[in-house]
Amino acid sequence: MTMNRLEEFELDCVSEVDPSFEVPARAFLRRIGRSRLFDELIRPALDEGSALVAVAQRTRPWPPWGIGARTISAMEIAVPRAEGTAGLTSVLAVPEEGTEIGLLAAVxxxxxxxxxxxxxxxxxxxxxxxxxxxxxxxxxxxxxRSDSLVLTEHSRYWLHDAPIDEHRRAIGIEGADVDDLVTGGALKDDAYASTAMYLLGVTQALGPSWDEQFVSGEIIANTGPGMVAACLPPGGPPALEQ
Incomplete structure (x- = not known):
């Protein structure tokens, strides 16, 4: 049976854990070798009520319900840092979709x-x-680069932020329809190059951190408290020597 890309995938955002999401999410993460992310990041963040997960998933032709009916092919997680802002991660994908830039961009x-x-x-x-x-x-x-600092035991990190619309423009998906991204029709020439560079670059830079290969990756997931401002001491964070 032949399907076009729009018939093949359903794209959606998830904001809570239920069996219809947990089962395919665990299967997806297990397949890509990152099972720990569900219990160490996704579930706690969703249970806290601050996170959002975008998924591209397939539904089997028949029956389209029950355990195993849905299969996730790609996923991206965002965790809000403070009111009106959120930290991005990389788009995780199964191997056969890892360089399908249109699908990754749609997620x-x-x-x-x-x-x-x-x-x-x-x-x-x-x-x-x-x-x-x-x-x-x-x-x-x-x-x-903002003035928001994240300190780990090994490195100093800075939050680099942008308005959503500016980020869309910079990577070549400003005004792009999600359906057109899935089919590849929205990305041509320079837009394709910019989108591919961003998506594959973040995947490469964040991958060692996901895999716990080393502790000071170039980019990490900001998995601290969802509302950082509420956790600061009087007068803000301690001053650090530059």
Missing amino acids: HATLLDGLAERGVERVHLTVREGAAFGEWLAARAGFE
Whole structure:
């Protein structure tokens, strides 16, 4: 049976854990070797009520219900940092879809749409200080370094943020329809190159952190408290020597 890409995939945003999402999400993460992300990131963030997950999934032809009826092919997670802002991650995908730029872009656009509908105006990447590729990639995607610092045990990271619309424009998906992204019709020439560079670049830079290969990746997921401002001491965070 032959299907076109629009018939094959359903794109949606998930904001809570239920069996219809948990079962295919666990199967998807297990297949790509990142099972730990469900219990260590996705479930806690969704249970807290702050996260959003965009998915591209298939539904089997018949019966289209019951356990195993849905299969996730790609996913991206966003975790709000404070009111009106959210941290982005990479688009995770099964191997056969890993370079399908149209599908990856459609998942990313679906997530941005979902965030905007929830009042999020700005998005960010968390980039290691001095990381040449990470800083270059963030700048190409419309992000500018903010004054928000994240300290791990090993490295200093800065949030690089941008208005959602500016980020869309910078990576070549401004005004693009999700359906056209899935089919590949919305991405041509420079737009394709910009979108591919961003999506594959973030995947490469964030991958070692997802896989726990080393602790100071160029880009990491900002998985701290959803509302950082509410956790700050009087007067803000402690001053650090530059």
